[in-house]
Amino acid sequence: xxxPFPLFPPSASSVATEVDLLYLFIAAVxxxxxxxxxxxxxxxxxxxxxxxxxxxxxxxxxxxALELTWxxxxxxxxxxxxxxxxxxxxxxxxxxxxxxxPDRRGNRAGRLEVLPETQ
Numbered sequence: 001x002x003x004p005f006p007l008f009p010p011s012a013s014s015v016a017t018e019v020d021l022l023y024l025f026i027a028a029v030x031x032x033x034x035x036x037x038x039x040x041x042x043x044x045x046x047x048x049x050x051x052x053x054x055x056x057x058x059x060x061x062x063x064x065a066l067e068l069t070w071x072x073x074x075x076x077x078x079x080x081x082x083x084x085x086x087x088x089x090x091x092x093x094x095x096x097x098x099x100x101x102p103d104r105r106g107n108r109a110g111r112l113e114v115l116p117e118t119q
Contacts, residue, residue, distance in 0.1 A: 015091050022084050029077055 008020055048057075 013092075015088060018088055018091075022081070022088060025084070026081055029081075 011017060
């Protein structure tokens, strides 16, 4: 699908597509949770609004399963984002070995010198 305006610039490196996918994953997860939280807030505000001024809510005690669930799911998502981003970072930080051409020029005391060939 060709958009009238580009969302991303043309790929300038071999990992640009992977970086774009990571960005889209983070944006999709964020958008999902924004919509989820907004819908739950509105839904619970409608369902549990106070009908009479004298209404008092019941005491609610915690649920260990619920606490572990809403702790574990964001933790897993954060770790997926972290390790995916770290993997991309290390791909970008390490240049390909086969394509490195050593430069045999040296700079000593402000003078540019050509170093002798080494074996």
